[in-house]
Amino acid sequence: MAIPFTEKRSWLYLLQQCAVSCAALAILTAIAFSLHFPIAAAGFMYLLVVVLAALRYGIWQATCISLIAVGCLNFFFIPPIFSFVVADNRDWIALLSFQVCALVVSRLSSRERKVARDADYQRIQMEKLFELSRGILIFDLHAPPGPQLVQLLRGTFSADDVAIFDADLVRLDHEGQWSPDQRQIARQAFLADKNDDDPSLRTTQRVIRIGATPVGAIAIRGEVDPLIANAVASLAAIAFERFRSYEKEARAESATQAEQLRVAVLDALAHAFKTPLTVICTASSGLQELGTLDKTEVELAELISQEAVGLNRLCTRLLQTAKLEASTVTLRTEPVVPSILVKEVVSQLAPTLKGHPVELSIQEQDTPLQGDPELLMMILTQYLDNAAKYSPPNAPIQVTVRESESELLLSVRNRGPLIRMQDRERVFERFYRSSDARDRVPGTGVGLSIVKKAAEAHHGHVWVVSGEQEGTTFFLSMPKLQVGGTKAWNLE
Amino acid sequence: MESGVILVVDDEMSIRRALHTTLEKLGFKVVEAARGEEALSLVRTNPFDAVLLDINMPGMNGIETCKSMRRLFPRIPILMLTVRDSEDDKVEALDAGADDYITKPFQLRELTARIRAAMRWTRAAAPSPDEAAAVLRVGDIELDPVRRTVKKASRPVHLTPKEFELTHQLMSYAGRPIPHSRLLNSVWGPEYGGELEYLRTFMHQLRRKLEDDPANPQYLLTDAHVGYRFVEKLDR
Numbered sequence: 001m002a003i004p005f006t007e008k009r010s011w012l013y014l015l016q017q018c019a020v021s022c023a024a025l026a027i028l029t030a031i032a033f034s035l036h037f038p039i040a041a042a043g044f045m046y047l048l049v050v051v052l053a054a055l056r057y058g059i060w061q062a063t064c065i066s067l068i069a070v071g072c073l074n075f076f077f078i079p080p081i082f083s084f085v086v087a088d089n090r091d092w093i094a095l096l097s098f099q100v101c102a103l104v105v106s107r108l109s110s111r112e113r114k115v116a117r118d119a120d121y122q123r124i125q126m127e128k129l130f131e132l133s134r135g136i137l138i139f140d141l142h143a144p145p146g147p148q149l150v151q152l153l154r155g156t157f158s159a160d161d162v163a164i165f166d167a168d169l170v171r172l173d174h175e176g177q178w179s180p181d182q183r184q185i186a187r188q189a190f191l192a193d194k195n196d197d198d199p200s201l202r203t204t205q206r207v208i209r210i211g212a213t214p215v216g217a218i219a220i221r222g223e224v225d226p227l228i229a230n231a232v233a234s235l236a237a238i239a240f241e242r243f244r245s246y247e248k249e250a251r252a253e254s255a256t257q258a259e260q261l262r263v264a265v266l267d268a269l270a271h272a273f274k275t276p277l278t279v280i281c282t283a284s285s286g287l288q289e290l291g292t293l294d295k296t297e298v299e300l301a302e303l304i305s306q307e308a309v310g311l312n313r314l315c316t317r318l319l320q321t322a323k324l325e326a327s328t329v330t331l332r333t334e335p336v337v338p339s340i341l342v343k344e345v346v347s348q349l350a351p352t353l354k355g356h357p358v359e360l361s362i363q364e365q366d367t368p369l370q371g372d373p374e375l376l377m378m379i380l381t382q383y384l385d386n387a388a389k390y391s392p393p394n395a396p397i398q399v400t401v402r403e404s405e406s407e408l409l410l411s412v413r414n415r416g417p418l419i420r421m422q423d424r425e426r427v428f429e430r431f432y433r434s435s436d437a438r439d440r441v442p443g444t445g446v447g448l449s450i451v452k453k454a455a456e457a458h459h460g461h462v463w464v465v466s467g468e469q470e471g472t473t474f475f476l477s478m479p480k481l482q483v484g485g486t487k488a489w490n491l492e
Numbered sequence: 493m494e495s496g497v498i499l500v501v502d503d504e505m506s507i508r509r510a511l512h513t514t515l516e517k518l519g520f521k522v523v524e525a526a527r528g529e530e531a532l533s534l535v536r537t538n539p540f541d542a543v544l545l546d547i548n549m550p551g552m553n554g555i556e557t558c559k560s561m562r563r564l565f566p567r568i569p570i571l572m573l574t575v576r577d578s579e580d581d582k583v584e585a586l587d588a589g590a591d592d593y594i595t596k597p598f599q600l601r602e603l604t605a606r607i608r609a610a611m612r613w614t615r616a617a618a619p620s621p622d623e624a625a626a627v628l629r630v631g632d633i634e635l636d637p638v639r640r641t642v643k644k645a646s647r648p649v650h651l652t653p654k655e656f657e658l659t660h661q662l663m664s665y666a667g668r669p670i671p672h673s674r675l676l677n678s679v680w681g682p683e684y685g686g687e688l689e690y691l692r693t694f695m696h697q698l699r700r701k702l703e704d705d706p707a708n709p710q711y712l713l714t715d716a717h718v719g720y721r722f723v724e725k726l727d728r
Contacts, residue, residue: 271575274575274596275504275506275507276506277596277597278507278510278575278596278597279506279509279510279597280597281597281600282507282510282511282514282597282600283510283513285514285599285600285601286510286513286517286518286600288600288601289518289600289601289604290517290518308597312597334686334688334689335689336689337689337692337693340693340696341692343696343706343707344692344696344714346707347706347707347708347709348714348716350708368689373688373689
């Protein structure tokens with residue numbers, strides 16, 4: 001464990017400790033000398049002082065005391081006394097053993113003391129981290145995490161200053177005495193993407209990362225261990241992350257609610273329209289059925305019927321699109337043979353295509369693909385409706401189906417006007433209608449956006465190619481997913 | 493002029509009024525009910541030739557009313573009026589025992605045609621064994637259930653056994669829509685019901701064999717998302 005700043009003692013403090021120990025030595029020496037203690041007894045007493053110094057102050061103080069103790073032993077107890085001369089060589093051995101003994105004992109005891117102190121220190125740091133994480137857990141998730149975090153950090157670590165830079169919200173929060181300029185240290189740490197510990201300024205900087213991405217930085221002035229600072233940065237990252245995900249969730253929820261409301265309103269509107277439409281249709285078609293009208297009256301009644309039917313179709317489509325837009329599309333997939341599906345749609349739609357003949361070109365490959373038949377039919381219906389809308393009268397619509405082992409390509413071509421380059425992407429956007437079409441052809445601008453959504457749900461995509469000469473062709477391509485686990489085809 | 497007594501059940505006053513006026517003018521006698529419960533008690537006490545029943549009603553809805561009515565009178569013709577475009581509703585209506593459905597808004601001509609057809613089915617007595625064996629004829633198509641042969645314009649058409657079953661089923665209920673699941677059930681067996689692709693494939697084959705122009709079918713009609721219907725009689 002690295003020695004934190006608290007271990008740095010001033011020289012004065014050291015001297016004071018030595019003085020206390022020396023005083024203890026002097027008192028012991030006076031007692032032992034006046035009572036004529038033998039060398040061994042005096043040695044043990046000195047050893048006691050050295051061990052106590054080691055336990056209480058540390059190894060260096062203990063070493064120092066042990067040297068003085070050896071001096072005293074030599075001067076007062078080893079003959080000739082009151083001199084540092086040692087007459088008997090055996091006494092050298094005694095002195096040397098004392099010194100070694102004192103050093104070893106003081107080393108062991110000071111280590112013991114250090115371990116105990118480190119454990120204590122760690123416990124305190126852990127408690128602080130725990131307090132910090134608990135504080136983060138009860139953060140108010142509606143408010144940005146920065147201000148709450150600086151306050152909590154400063155309180156927990158009794159730091160002088162704490163500054164946090166939040167890169168997402170672009171805000172700098174600070175608690176303490178730092179001037180506005182000094183606070184910028186957090187922003188600089190983020191910009192430089194640098195972790196740093198500066199013992200002289202007692203300042204620690206950490207970049208806050210979510211995964212590998214830096215999202216902010218933290219700067220603390222105070223006694224904070226570098227490892228603890230790392231842990232603090234991780235906890236700060238968690239606080240950031242929680243705030244972000246909560247915000248995202250809240251946003252998604254409000255979006256869902258808005259969407260639900262929109263669908264409910266559309267649904268109610270469309271249904272509210274259907275009742276009067278039914279009455280209008282019944283009444284106008286009833287008039288025609290009676291057969292009592294003259295030619296003009298029949299014409300007028302027909303007009304009412306026609307328009308009511310048109311209005312109804314619009315309602316129906318709005319309702320369908322609202323439903324498709326409402327939620328993420330859930331596919332009800334089943335094996336679909338594209339050629340049959342296309343023929344079915346074409347035969348269903350033929351009467352509504354305003355006299356445009358449909359030219360089918362199908363490369364038969366009657367292997368089924370996995371898809372949602374309703375959505376696929378909807379895509380083709382939309383393409384055909386569009387083609388009929390934009391084609392010049394009686395121009396043919398060409399429908400082409402091409403298949404490979406892995407892919408389906410479907411295209412619907414009409415002789416309609418050019419779709420300009422800048423509009424080709426955007427016609428698939430919701431409510432977008434090209435400026436050329438807006439005035440000429442009725443429409444809502446929703447149909448193709450739904451087509452795109454349906455195609456994407458099938459992992460396919462849609463695009464349009466258009467030219468003055470060759471007309472406009474809408475495409476759908478989609479992968480043929482493997483038909484797995486379905487019942488064998490019972491064709492007989 | 494038409495004839496018959498029709499019960500119109502709809503919670504919307506304007507729709508009842510429009511139907512009342514127009515149908516009466518065409519010769520039907522019309523009785524109105526605004527709620528399912530009211531309709532049920534009327535049906536118990538008065539004879540009706542057909543019932544027009546709205547699906548969406550407050551209180552007892554159309555589906556429940558239809559089920560109860562069917563239990564009381566197995567042979568009364570019931571036509572459901574649906575407003576939703578949800579196909580599930582239509583299938584549910586047919587499963588509840590309705591003979592047919594018609595989507596609002598509708599043309600009066602279509603409505604009267606459906607009413608007439610429904611009344612005809614039920615006026616005919618329950619099929620006796622003789623009738624079950626009788627040859628079915630619609631337009632140019634002729635199906636002999638005993639010999640298991642199908643002819644088109646007097647020329648035999650070769651059908652596989654499954655294709656024959658399918659045609660037989662559809663022709664026996666000519667004019668009425670049969671939901672996909674019911675067709676699959678009765679032709680393939682009770683464990684089938686959701687395999688629409690089988691049906692599409694077979695209908696495709698059948699149209700190739702029976703229709704003049706398979707892309708514009710005259711006999712084998714698709715009721716979008718609901719099922720298929722064999723035309724009751726050919727307009728020519």
